[in-house]
Amino acid sequence: MNNNFSEERDGIQRRLLLLLRENFELPFVRIKPIKKMVWQASTKNQHWILKEFSTLSLFARQVSFTEELKKNGFTQTYSIHPKPIILSDRVFGLIQFIEAGAGGNINYQHRPDIKDVFLLLQAYHHATSTISNTVREQMPVFEQINKWKKRLTDFRQTLSLYTQHPLRSQLSYFADLGDWALDKMQKQASFFTEEPRCIIHGDVASHNFIRDKKNRLWLIDFDLIALAPAHIDYLQLSNRILPHLNWEVERLFSFQPIQPFKTKAAFITALVYPTDIFREWLHFTRSHSLEQKRRWPMMETLLLKQFKQRMKFNKEIMKKVESL
Numbered sequence: 001m002n003n004n005f006s007e008e009r010d011g012i013q014r015r016l017l018l019l020l021r022e023n024f025e026l027p028f029v030r031i032k033p034i035k036k037m038v039w040q041a042s043t044k045n046q047h048w049i050l051k052e053f054s055t056l057s058l059f060a061r062q063v064s065f066t067e068e069l070k071k072n073g074f075t076q077t078y079s080i081h082p083k084p085i086i087l088s089d090r091v092f093g094l095i096q097f098i099e100a101g102a103g104g105n106i107n108y109q110h111r112p113d114i115k116d117v118f119l120l121l122q123a124y125h126h127a128t129s130t131i132s133n134t135v136r137e138q139m140p141v142f143e144q145i146n147k148w149k150k151r152l153t154d155f156r157q158t159l160s161l162y163t164q165h166p167l168r169s170q171l172s173y174f175a176d177l178g179d180w181a182l183d184k185m186q187k188q189a190s191f192f193t194e195e196p197r198c199i200i201h202g203d204v205a206s207h208n209f210i211r212d213k214k215n216r217l218w219l220i221d222f223d224l225i226a227l228a229p230a231h232i233d234y235l236q237l238s239n240r241i242l243p244h245l246n247w248e249v250e251r252l253f254s255f256q257p258i259q260p261f262k263t264k265a266a267f268i269t270a271l272v273y274p275t276d277i278f279r280e281w282l283h284f285t286r287s288h289s290l291e292q293k294r295r296w297p298m299m300e301t302l303l304l305k306q307f308k309q310r311m312k313f314n315k316e317i318m319k320k321v322e323s324l
Contacts, residue, residue, distance in 0.1 A: 013039070016050060016092065019085050024094065041094070049078075049095040056091050059084050061138045062222050063093070065199070068135050074127035076120065076218045098220065101213040106206040108244045117209055117237065118257045120217050121201070125230040128199035139199055142226035144192040144235075145185055148273055152178040155278045158285045170303050171281070174274040177314060181273035184265070184321060191266035192232065200228045204237045234258050235270050242271070243306060247313035265324040268317050277302065 013031050020028045020041055026048075031041045037052040053059040063080045070079070078096035085092040106113045156175055162168065185192070201208070202224030210218045238252060245251040252271075253262040261267035284292060284299050 012087070015087060016085070017041070019087060020050070020094070023083060023085055024081070040097070047097040047099070049097050051093055051095055053091045053093055056084065059091050059093050064135050064138070065222060065225060068131050069127055072127040072130060074124055076216065078218070078220060098210050098212060098218050100210050101215065104211045106209040106211060108206050108241045114241050115255060116217050117204070118255050120209070120219055121204065121233055121237070122257055124201065124219055125198045125233070129196060131199060136199070136227065139225060139227045142200060142202065142228035142232060144228070144232060145182065145189055148178070148182060148275065151275070151278045151282070152182060154282055158282065167303050170307065174277045177272055177274050178278065180318070181269055184269040188266035188269070191264070192229070194229050196229070197227045198230050199225050200230065200233045202226055202233070204233055204240065231261060231267060234261070235267060238271060239275055242313070247306060247309040249313065249316055263324065265321050269321050272314050272317050
């Protein structure tokens with residue numbers, strides 16, 4: 001590890017530990033990094049999460065939002081201490097630690113886990129649908145189509161730099177799918193902004209759900225919350241679980257919360273948009289060479305492993321969309 005980086009990391013950890021002791025009436029004894037911008041801070045018998053926020057306003061938004069969530073009956077998330085820590089121009093917040101049980105990691109390969117995540121999201125959306133106007137006014141409006149337009153544009157720009165890539169034909173196929181889906185989605189744009197709106201979570205990756213020692217499921221990380229119809233979260237979750245369902249339409253729509261969308265042309269059209277491919281490919285191309293080498297087996301698997309199943313799924317959905 002680079003010595004300068006180690007000294008910088010250790011230095012900020014020491015300063016953060018000192019600030020924790022000064023600002024909170026808790027005998028903190030150590031702090032260790034968990035991932036970028038996130039640390040675990042501990043007393044002798046308690047753990048907390050210390051997280052860096054990009055701005056003070058984002059920190060304040062999440063504090064008021066989580067407080068309102070609990071007032072509205074959604075208790076399966078953490079509390080954030082209302083007092084921030086300011087270090088130079090950096091903002092940190094102290095968050096309740098949720099201890100995972102032995103099987104605490106949610107796995108989208110397991111149907112019971114998917115079912116529980118859908119049900120928890122339903123309860124979360126219900127709680128946020130009646131949240132106060134004061135909190136709602138702090139929220140950005142989620143723009144699904146614009147977000148995916150930009151992602152497709154960025155993806156196509158990278159293809160001009162990878163004209164001789166061994167997987168060029170697969171990459172071009174996915175770019176064409178993106179064009180087809182966006183064209184159809186724009187003709188049904190109101191579906192992606194329609195009322196009633198709740199506050200969507202915006203990042204329903206499996207690591208944002210924790211199962212504790214009592215088998216209770218918790219929802220964490222509200223960095224991407226925004227105003228949108230609830231089905232935006234369901235669409236993102238569908239995109240994340242489809243690879244684990246072998247891209248089988250009937251298996252996807254066997255989950256009760258999304259059954260009403262089985263005949264909604266806009267929803268099933270959006271399932272064709274290869275958001276996972278674009279997201280991971282852009283992350284790959286923007287990484288340094290050593291990181292690219294490390295990530296390449298994952299990219300190869302993503303692009304090739306289920307290519308035939310995915311093609312079959314897309315053809316089935318595209319045919320269905322044309323008939324609706």
